[in-house]
Amino acid sequence: MMKAIEELEKAAVAAGCLTVREEPMSRHTTFRIGGPADLFVTVLDEEGLERLLRESNRLEVPLMILGNGSNLLVGDRGIRGCVARLSGSFTAASLQNETEIACGPALSLAGLCNFAKLHQLTGLEFAWGIPGSAGGAAYMNAGAYEGEMSQVLASVSCLLPDGSRARFQGEELRYGYRRSVFMENGGVITHMVCRLAPGSRDGIALKMEEYYTRRKEKQPLNKPSAGSVFKRPQGHFAGALIEQCGLKGRRVGGAAVSEKHAGFIVNAGGATCADVLELVRIIQETVLRETGVSLEREVQLVGEQG
Numbered sequence: 001m002m003k004a005i006e007e008l009e010k011a012a013v014a015a016g017c018l019t020v021r022e023e024p025m026s027r028h029t030t031f032r033i034g035g036p037a038d039l040f041v042t043v044l045d046e047e048g049l050e051r052l053l054r055e056s057n058r059l060e061v062p063l064m065i066l067g068n069g070s071n072l073l074v075g076d077r078g079i080r081g082c083v084a085r086l087s088g089s090f091t092a093a094s095l096q097n098e099t100e101i102a103c104g105p106a107l108s109l110a111g112l113c114n115f116a117k118l119h120q121l122t123g124l125e126f127a128w129g130i131p132g133s134a135g136g137a138a139y140m141n142a143g144a145y146e147g148e149m150s151q152v153l154a155s156v157s158c159l160l161p162d163g164s165r166a167r168f169q170g171e172e173l174r175y176g177y178r179r180s181v182f183m184e185n186g187g188v189i190t191h192m193v194c195r196l197a198p199g200s201r202d203g204i205a206l207k208m209e210e211y212y213t214r215r216k217e218k219q220p221l222n223k224p225s226a227g228s229v230f231k232r233p234q235g236h237f238a239g240a241l242i243e244q245c246g247l248k249g250r251r252v253g254g255a256a257v258s259e260k261h262a263g264f265i266v267n268a269g270g271a272t273c274a275d276v277l278e279l280v281r282i283i284q285e286t287v288l289r290e291t292g293v294s295l296e297r298e299v300q301l302v303g304e305q306g
Contacts, residue, residue, distance in 0.1 A: 001080065004059040005039050008052075008082060015051040017084075018042040025074040025303070028066060028085065030131055032224040032267050033276065034074025034303065037083040044088030046159075046190055053188065054163050056082055064302060065188050067136030068108065071226055075303030076273045086135070090190070095119060099196050100154060105135020105189040109142075112194070113208060122199030123152045128208040129215045131227070135189040139182050141175045145211055150175035154195040158187030165190075178231060178298060220258040223266040229280065230263065230295040238295055239263030245286050252279040274306050 009019050019041050025034030039061075043049045056063040062081030066072075090104035093115045101121065103112055113128045126147025127137065136142070137149050138156050155169040166187060174181040182189060215221070230238040242248070242262035250257045254271030257279065258264040265279055284295050 001038075001061070004061050005082070008055055008059050008061050009039055009041075011055040012039075012041045012043075012048070012052055015048040016044055017048045017052065018044075023083070025069075025078060025083070028083075029069035029072045029074055029226070030224060031069075031073060031226045031271075031276070033076075033271055033273055034072075035076050035078030037079040037081075039082040041082055041084045042087050043084050043090070046089070049084070049086070049188065049190065050159060050163060052082075052084060053159055053161070057161065057163075067105070067133040067139070068131060070130075070132040070136065071140065071298070071300055073226055073273055073276055073299050073301050075301070076306040077304035079303040090135075096193060099198065101194045101196065103134055103192055103194070105133060105138065105192065107134045108132075109134055109137055116194070116196055117201060117204045117208065120199055120201050120204065121196035122204050122207075123147075123196040124194065125204060125207040125211060129212045134192060138189055138192050139180055140178050141180050142178075145214070148175070152194045152196060154193045156182075156189055156193075157191040158182060158185075158189050161186045218261055220260045220264050220266050223258070223268065225258070225264050225266045226299045228263045229265050229283075229297065229299050231298045233293050233295060236291075236293055237263070241287050241291055241293055241295070242283055245283075245290050247283055247286060250279065250282065252276075252282070255279045257283070272306070273301075273303075277301075277305070 012019050022036040023040035024036050026032050064083050066083050066085045086106040090106035093103040093107055096102040109127045109130050109132050112134045113124050116124045126145045141149050157167045239262040247257050248262045249259050253275035254269050255275035256268040258266050287295050
């Protein structure tokens with residue numbers, strides 16, 4: 001594997017990418033948890049991404065595309081293979097017409113929301129404060145406060161694992177609750193178009209501020225976390241069930257159930273992936289035993305455990 005990693009690194013450098021070996025993933029996740037990636041590559045344009053995909057396939061090196069790392073739990077032993085972070089031209093945004101914004105997947109959701117506000121376009125306010133990238137949000141159909149990315153995305157383009165380009169729109173995106181076609185086809189999102197509606201800048205700003213205030217009041221934004229740990233069970237709220245079972249504040253090592261919102265696990269200091277997984281197990285077993293409800297983890301687990 002290490003010989004293949006060396007070859008892939010040479011190809012990445014030749015394609016204009018930036019590379020680092022043994023990069024700690026704790027630096028690239030909002031949880032601040034995770035061991036090193038064998039190879040960490042920053043990709044600046046679509047040509048570089050296409051070459052990286054082609055070469056990683058040829059060399060049989062596992063490749064993971066990283067967004068903002070906001071819904072990610074990385075194993076304590078890190079990630080074997082290559083982790084690629086999109087940057088450069090992938091952070092661009094532009095008006096496609098009066099009500100459509102075209103952007104790259106590495107643009108932050110905050111940046112996308114501000115761009116929409118600047119051009120007096122409404123529909124993205126729900127996403128203000130979600131600590132992810134636009135591409136990550138499109139990949140998992142991120143949402144909050146009755147809004148979801150599926151409501152605003154007109155089309156999403158990607159590079160498929162075989163190197164071919166594809167564009168999906170409407171029902172082709174197969175959006176559901178935290179689900180999309182990209183989870184099925186392995187496509188790497190390269191471009192997206194949001195269809196919004198005309199609005200007033202003051203009205204948009206007011207709604208953004210309202211959502212952020214609600215988020216700040218209810219969520220532990222001052223501590224490292226990966227957002228909501230569990231998917232919303234039908235007919236229930238995960239945080240309410242966890243609190244009902246007396247698990248607020250429950251701790252394993254450096255990982256703790258937030259005192260502010262029981263649906264969050266926070267890194268209270270020096271938490272490991274093993275700590276989080278053990279706490280997740282305790283929560284799932286307790287909630288199932290006491291309420292009969294099965295909680296499904298929403299946070300994505302990648303890499304090797306200890």
